[in-house]
Amino acid sequence: xxxxxxxxxxxxxxxxxxxxxxxxxxxxxxxxxxxxxxxxxxxxxxxxxxxxxxxxxxxxxxxxxxxxxxxxxxxxxxxxxxxxxxxxxxxxxxxxxxxxxxxxxxxxxxxxxxxxxxxxxxxxxxxxxxxxxxxxxxxxxxxxxxxxxxxxxxxxxxxxxxxxxxxxxxxxxxxxxxxxxxxxxxxxxxxxxxxxxx
Amino acid sequence: xxxxxxxxxxxxxxxxxxxxxxxxxxxxxxxxxxxxxxxxxxxxxxxxxxxxxxxxxxxxxxxxxxxxxxxxxxxxxxxxxxxxxxxxxxxxxxxxxxxxxxxxxxxxxxxxxxxxxxxxxxxxxxxxxxxxxxxxxxxxxxxxxxxxxxxxxxxxxxxx
Numbered sequence: 001x002x003x004x005x006x007x008x009x010x011x012x013x014x015x016x017x018x019x020x021x022x023x024x025x026x027x028x029x030x031x032x033x034x035x036x037x038x039x040x041x042x043x044x045x046x047x048x049x050x051x052x053x054x055x056x057x058x059x060x061x062x063x064x065x066x067x068x069x070x071x072x073x074x075x076x077x078x079x080x081x082x083x084x085x086x087x088x089x090x091x092x093x094x095x096x097x098x099x100x101x102x103x104x105x106x107x108x109x110x111x112x113x114x115x116x117x118x119x120x121x122x123x124x125x126x127x128x129x130x131x132x133x134x135x136x137x138x139x140x141x142x143x144x145x146x147x148x149x150x151x152x153x154x155x156x157x158x159x160x161x162x163x164x165x166x167x168x169x170x171x172x173x174x175x176x177x178x179x180x181x182x183x184x185x186x187x188x189x190x191x192x193x194x195x196x197x198x
Numbered sequence: 199x200x201x202x203x204x205x206x207x208x209x210x211x212x213x214x215x216x217x218x219x220x221x222x223x224x225x226x227x228x229x230x231x232x233x234x235x236x237x238x239x240x241x242x243x244x245x246x247x248x249x250x251x252x253x254x255x256x257x258x259x260x261x262x263x264x265x266x267x268x269x270x271x272x273x274x275x276x277x278x279x280x281x282x283x284x285x286x287x288x289x290x291x292x293x294x295x296x297x298x299x300x301x302x303x304x305x306x307x308x309x310x311x312x313x314x315x316x317x318x319x320x321x322x323x324x325x326x327x328x329x330x331x332x333x334x335x336x337x338x339x340x341x342x343x344x345x346x347x348x349x350x351x352x353x354x355x356x357x358x
Contacts, residue, residue: 194270196215196225197314 087156096155098122105145106154114157118143122155133168140164199292200257202230202240203283204310205271208357210336212279213312214271217256223267226251230284230310237307238290258288280357282310282340295342297356306343306351313337 091111095104096119107122109115113136120126121143130137140158147153206213215222227243240256246263254261271279286293295302315336340356 194275195211195213196222196267197210197213197312198223 096122099124101153103152106152108154108156110157114140114159118155118157121158133171138164138168199285199287201283201285202256203281204312204340205276205279205281206340206357207279208338208340208355210312210314210338212271212275213338214269217261217264220266221269223265225312225314227313228256228310230256230308232284232290232293232295232305233307234290234305236290238288238293240286240288255288257286282356284308297342302342302344304345306345308342308356309339310356311337311339 087110090108092109093106094109096107097104105122107118109118117137117140120130120137126137127135129135132138137158139161141161141164143158144156145153146156201216201218203216203219204213205216215225215228222244224245224247225242226245227241229239229241231237231239240258241253242256242261243251243253244261244264246252247265248263250263252262252264281296281298283296283299284293285296295305295308313334313336316334341353342356343351343353345351
């Protein structure tokens with residue numbers, strides 16, 4: 001009996017470690033995306049203390065979000081071009097006033113679900129569910145912000161992330177496995193507990 | 199001479215097997231078939247304390263690494279169970295059968311076959327994409343045949 005109990009404990013510990021490992025990977029990836037090179041992330045500060053020290057970005061662009069929502073790292077125009085090249089011509093490009101930003105952002109829409117996600121991130125209307133595998137937003141990256149030399153900011157919609165897909169599948173699989181194991185063991189223990197054939 | 203006892207109400211969940219008074223655990227299958235014609239099959243398949251599977255003759259083999267567990271049935275529970283006891287050294291001539299400690303005679307055939315079921319599928323998520331393999335179904339069969347005084351044979355269930 002003791003050996004069985006020890007074996008069960010070991011399996012539960014292994015399963016818990018697997019979940020923790022998966023969550024750590026996911027959080028590390030999310031944190032890296034949020035930080036975007038170390039300038040972003042964490043909780044909002046009352047004053048944007050990072051603005052003066054940021055060397056390359058124009059001062060107007062620094063006000064795009066007030067440093068509050070930990071979106072993707074602002075990219076250089078070259079990166080923006082690369083993004084445009086890979087995505088093609090936007091279906092629509094329109095200036096959008098973003099809360100906390102002094103000047104409107106040029107938002108490029110390509111249609112579809114990612115436009116909604118992009119606007120959600122821009123307006124700060126996200127929910128905790130977006131960060132769980134149970135919401136489609138989990139499987140997309142953050143919007144891409146591009147700083148232009150003239151101080152304007154361009155925003156591109158999120159892209160599908162296969163890494164997040166695999167992480168989501170792994171987390172969901174682990175949850176299903178743990179639930180099935182729990183019920184299977186409970187059924188087994190209840191039915192055979194008094195039997196020599198347990 | 200060994201003493202094998204089976205205490206049960208006819209269901210697998212309420213079945214305890216004792217060898218020389220000690221309750222056994224980890225049994226997967228047992229086959230006890232003794233007849234006056236000379237059949238003497240007493241096979242025990244069990245998982246040992248080392249997690250290995252063993253197939254042994256109950257009355258003549260040494261039961262390596264057999265699991266011994268504390269008695270699970272209380273006296274109150276045992277009142278609702280029947281106790282089949284077989285004492286033997288492995289030969290038909292020396293074999294005695296008792297039911298609820300009463301010696302039996304006129305036995306033509308004794309058949310006890312108990313098998314623990316195995317899960318139909320194991321292996322996690324990959325089994326969703328494979329054809330299901332049916333596992334072994336639980337089996338509980340315990341019958342005893344007596345020859346009556348008028349030379350007829352009647353069959354009874356051992357555990358009622």
